[in-house]
Amino acid sequence: AQSVSQHNHHVILSEAASLELGCNYSYGGTVNLFWYVQYPGQHLQLLLKYFSGDPLVKGIKGFEAEFIKSKFSFNLRKPSVQWSDTAEYFCAVNADTDKLIFGTGTRLQVFP
Amino acid sequence: DTGVSQNPRHKITKRGQNVTFRCDPISEHNRLYWYRQTLGQGPEFLTYFQNEAQLEKSRLLSDRFSAERPKGSFSTLEIQRTEQGDSAMYLCASSLDRGGNQPQHFGDGTRLSIL
Numbered sequence: 001a002q003s004v005s006q007h008n009h010h011v012i013l014s015e016a017a018s019l020e021l022g023c024n025y026s027y028g029g030t031v032n033l034f035w036y037v038q039y040p041g042q043h044l045q046l047l048l049k050y051f052s053g054d055p056l057v058k059g060i061k062g063f064e065a066e067f068i069k070s071k072f073s074f075n076l077r078k079p080s081v082q083w084s085d086t087a088e089y090f091c092a093v094n095a096d097t098d099k100l101i102f103g104t105g106t107r108l109q110v111f112p
Numbered sequence: 113d114t115g116v117s118q119n120p121r122h123k124i125t126k127r128g129q130n131v132t133f134r135c136d137p138i139s140e141h142n143r144l145y146w147y148r149q150t151l152g153q154g155p156e157f158l159t160y161f162q163n164e165a166q167l168e169k170s171r172l173l174s175d176r177f178s179a180e181r182p183k184g185s186f187s188t189l190e191i192q193r194t195e196q197g198d199s200a201m202y203l204c205a206s207s208l209d210r211g212g213n214q215p216q217h218f219g220d221g222t223r224l225s226i227l
Binding site for chain 2: 004032034036042043044045046049051090092094097098099100101102103104105
C-alpha cells in the first residue's frame with residue numbers, strides 16, 4: 001500500500017532562515033507528488049505539484065521541491081522564510097488512482 | 113473561482129444520531145472527493161465520484177457512511193448512528209478530469225463533534 005512519511009512534525013524557525021521539509025513515499029511505480037499548505041483558519045491550498053519532467057518544481061510564494069526518484073523523496077524548500085509562512089504543510093501522493101495519500105503534516109512556526 | 117463550498121461548517125450531535133453534510137464543488141469540476149482528518153493526522157481518503165458515479169470507496173469506510181452525488185453536481189455524505197470515533201473534520205475536494213492529472217481543490221471542511 002502507498003504511504004507518505006513526513007519526519008519533521010514541528011519546525012520552528014526565525015525569519016530569513018532556510019527551510020527544508022522532508023517527505024518520503026513508498027510506492028514502486030509512477031507517482032504524482034504534491035505539497036499542500038494550510039494557513040491558520042483556512043482550507044488546504046496547493047503549493048506545488050510534480051507529474052513528470054524536470055524534477056525540480058517551483059511553486060507559489062517562493063517554494064520549490066525536488067523529486068529524487070532513487071530516494072523516493074520530494075522535499076520542500078524555501079531559501080528564506082517569512083512570518084507569513086507559518087502554517088501546516090502536507091505532502092501527498094497519488095499513483096494508480098486519483099485519491100491522495102497524505103503524510104501526517106509538518107507544523108511550521110516562523111518567529112519575527 | 114468561487115471555490116469548494118461545504119455546509120455546515122460545524123455540526124455538534126449526540127452519539128447515535130444521523131448527520132448529513134453537503135459539498136458544492138467548483139462548478140466545472142466533474143470529480144469530487146471526500147476525506148476525513150483527525151487531530152495530528154493528514155487527510156484520509158473516504159470516497160470519490162466522477163460525475164454521478166462513485167468510483168472508489170475506502171475499505172476503512174464503515175457501512176454507516178454513505179455518499180451520493182445524484183446529479184453530478186453537489187454531493188452529500190451521511191453518517192448513520194454516529195459514534196465518538198466519527199468526530200473529525202470532513203473535507204471535500206474537487207478537480208477537473210482533462211484526461212491528465214489535475215490538482216484537487218479543497219473546501220473549508222465540516223467539523224463534526226459527537227457528544
